Amino acid sequence: MTTRPTPTLAVVGAGPKAIAVAAKAAELRGMGVDVPDVVAIERSVVGANWQAVGGWTDGQHRLGTSPEKDVGFPYRSSLVPRRNAELDERMMRHSWQSYLVASAQFADWVDRGRPAPTHLGWSRYLRWVADNIGMSVITGEVQRISTDGRRWELVTPRQIVHADGVMITGPGQAQRSILPNDPRVLSIAQFWERAARPDLIVAERVAVIGGGETAASMLNELFRHRVSTITVISPQVTLFTRGESFFENTLFSDPTDWASLTMAERRDALGRTDRGVFSARVQDALLADDRIRHLRGRVAHAVARDERIRLTLSSNRGGEALETVHGFDLVIDGSGADSMWFEPLFSQDARDLIELALRAPLSGDALQESIGHDLSVAALTPKLFLPGLSGLTQGPGFPNLSCLGLLSDRVLGARYPDVAPHPSTRRTDEHQPVR
Known part of the structure; x- marks a missing residue:
């Protein structure tokens, strides 16, 4: 043989x-x-x-x-x-x-x-x-x-x-960002490299793109720096908390019944429990800091203009596509993986x-x-x-x-x-x- x-x-x-x-x-x-x-x-x-x-x-x-x-x-x-x-x-x-x-x-x-x-x-x-x-x-x-x-x-x-x-x-790669050649726009890797320096980050208006745990970790770090406002930009209508009860956790540990769900039900479950959500521990920290704001939308365009980074956000309101422009002193692209x-x-x-x-x-x-x-x-x-x-x-x-x-x-x-x-x-x- x-x-x-x-x-x-x-x-x-x-x-x-x-x-x-x-x-x-x-x-x-x-x-x-x-x-x-x-x-x-x-x-x-x-x-x-x-x-x-x-x-x-x-x-x-x-x-x-x-x-x-x-x-x-x-x-x-x-x-x-x-x-x-x-x-x-x-x-x-x-x-x-x-x-x-x-x-x-x-x-x-x-x-x-x-x-x-x-x-x-x-x-x-x-x-x-x-x-x-x-x-x-x-x-x-x-x-x-x-x-x-x-x-x-x-x-x-x-x-x-x-x-x-x-x-x-x-x-x-953690090095990608929406404006890779502008020092006022930081990728995930650039943010952590900058945060590790002995001098604190100083900025009036900071934007963090992303609503997941990668963005959440960066928000936790930003709390100790000298920034006036922190705006979280994500497509969701608000900053959702990850479901962490027994029932939600069971979906992750035992997917036996997952195949019995419709595709729509699966997508809904993923959206509620995993994608673009913050853990309860992070949400508690956010609630204690009054510098945090949220903007709904996806970043469609970014440009450096008038000493600021201008972000064009696209969103859908009542079936109508809308675009708004917002200016920031520092943008951190934490949109995640x-x-x-x-x-x-x-x-x-x-x-x-x-x-x-x-x-x-x-x-x-x-x-x-x-x-x-x-x-x-x-x-x-x-x-x-x-x-x-x-x-x-x-x-x-x-x-x-x-x-x-x-x-x-x-x-x-x-x-x-x-x-x-x-x-x-x-x-x-x-x-x-x-x-």
Whole structure:
């Protein structure tokens, strides 16, 4: 008998999703279960987007999700019949509580009332898990993704990685902004770099574009600076609070009934619980500061004029399209993640193959509606896993941190077509465990 080659799953980004999948794969392998080889390709460091180096935070603000929703949560594995309890027990070795015990922080954390860790503290936990499993990480930025119709080819500055499946994670680049060459308009990364300086930000009128948690963290930081008014610009009619009751949280942890909802009901649920909403903790801080204002609309145009940044906002009032212009001394573009940030990476042959599977031009809407149970684009070979776009079809917890254990089940439970023998693309220095 010939041994069937082991598939390779390449993950773009070494964040929580990559670590969750790699950790479960390691434990399954320890149980004697065949799983893909998981390798992450990371342009910076493990957990970079939770540290200042990633540009999305200064690392000092609090995690919006409970840390108990760690890489194994909700600990209801379904991959190994009659052995799933064993798998969950093994995954508990990588839990948030296990990390605190191992680092002598558990009693202190409990005595303080189980506070949310800082983003930097969360990144230390992720690094700890990656270290424990000897996670394979290639340091380098993916520059292009192409395909021969059977496997993916991921090009980095130093090497080419071949894979039978690709999972794309992360929010993209934190450097983009509506006016990238004007010092009075800051991207997310530029804002955190500026906020880290010893001198405070001084401005009369500040605008923050965005109504999600990225914008919320920046608002929390702005409170300590010398600014007179802070205007939050978002498409919503007001600044909504994320639903955090048992019923809303269950949607994230257990999407069993998600498929029974209509598309309209799903979109409504996503809008109420996840997209463009602030956590209750952040809303409490906003209520205590009378400098905060809200403007409804989308930024249609930005221009520097008369020593100010003029933003043209478009909105719909009573079925009528309206445009208004507002001037600010400082604008912070915190509109958040771009769910399609990876699209320019695809070569033309990859785009053609994806569009053939979609039976439609490549777009965010088409991809969202195509995501199947294993979080990959249906009918596409080789496998392309897009958990960041899976909320609409599979449940709101998969794009974020709310059910990483269930996410890893879905991805590792994917069926690959027969993997033909192929020359290994690995070198001795190619996949180095995290040190």
